Amino acid sequence: MGHASLVEFIPARGLRVDVISLGPKGEIWIVECKSSRADFATDRKWQGYLDFCDRYFWAVDADFPIDLLPAESGLIVADAYGAEIQRMPQETRLAAARRNKLTREFARSAALRMQGLADPESLSGPF
Amino acid sequence: MGHASLVEFIPARGLRVDVISLGPKGEIWIVECKSSRADFATDRKWQGYLDFCDRYFWAVDADFPIDLLPAESGLIVADAYGAEIQRMPQETRLAAARRNKLTREFARSAALRMQGLADPESLSGPF
Numbered sequence: 473m474g475h476a477s478l479v480e481f482i483p484a485r486g487l488r489v490d491v492i493s494l495g496p497k498g499e500i501w502i503v504e505c506k507s508s509r510a511d512f513a514t515d516r517k518w519q520g521y522l523d524f525c526d527r528y529f530w531a532v533d534a535d536f537p538i539d540l541l542p543a544e545s546g547l548i549v550a551d552a553y554g555a556e557i558q559r560m561p562q563e564t565r566l567a568a569a570r571r572n573k574l575t576r577e578f579a580r581s582a583a584l585r586m587q588g589l590a591d592p593e594s595l596s597g598p599f
Numbered sequence: 600m601g602h603a604s605l606v607e608f609i610p611a612r613g614l615r616v617d618v619i620s621l622g623p624k625g626e627i628w629i630v631e632c633k634s635s636r637a638d639f640a641t642d643r644k645w646q647g648y649l650d651f652c653d654r655y656f657w658a659v660d661a662d663f664p665i666d667l668l669p670a671e672s673g674l675i676v677a678d679a680y681g682a683e684i685q686r687m688p689q690e691t692r693l694a695a696a697r698r699n700k701l702t703r704e705f706a707r708s709a710a711l712r713m714q715g716l717a718d719p720e721s722l723s724g725p726f
Contacts, residue, residue: 476706476707476708476710476711476714477710477714478710478713493710494703494706494707494710496707498699498703572625572699572702575699575702575703575706576621576625576702576706578706578710579603579621579702579703579705579706579709580603580621580623581603582706582709582710582712582713583603583604583605583620583621583705583709584603585709585713586605586709586712586713587603587604589716
């Protein structure tokens with residue numbers, strides 16, 4: 473899809489998403505990975521993530537009971553070899569100010585993580 | 600300074616800067632490193648970099664003949680232990696559209712480089 477992604481990103485205080493990705497045109501997608509029915513049922517935060525992306529997806533494996541998942545969310549099904557988008561959700565475009573702030577924080581977070589790999593002592597997290 | 604930086608960044612086709620950095624408020628700085636008089640004298644591209652940052656700096660070591668450098672540029676002097684801003688240049692604010700595009704490309708470049716470290720086969724550069 474040409475997206476560049478970052479794991480464990482914090483879009484706002486108290487929220488941490490599994491994957492955020494940035495497309496070639498600046499599209500921001502969030503992907504939450506769910507391993508089981510219980511994992512989904514106990515998630516109290518995911519609706520808060522919707523305000524921080526243009527499209528929201530669940531990523532599950534082939535055994536997951538997908539009927540549990542909201543039909544309006546995107547769906548990615550993964551196996552050991554890769555992952556495929558099975559349902560592309562409607563886009564809900566972010567407002568420009570929020571998009572700019574998220575993109576800036578994505579950029580800083582990715583670069584600071586790179587710097588941390590090169591020079592671990594230079595950093596204090598999380599970012 | 601709280602900046603997150605990336606080396607060898609391509610702000611536009613045909614241009615490649617030594618360091619680009621992104622500050623907490625979205626400030627974009629470019630730093631060019633020069634090792635010697637000849638290195639500076641043969642640089643035919645640096646004026647093109649001015650259009651892609653809010654502030655532009657030279658980074659040199661203590662032996663460099665700094666009188667060569669344009670007085671309006673920023674100056675960073677480095678040694679084996681660190682680097683210090685010796686002259687902060689005036690800010691020339693980027694237009695919003697260019698800032699957004701640069702920030703997006705910075706973000707994608709940093710994240711794709713991270714992905715490349717984790718999974719080298721996934722990538723083809725440069726970015």
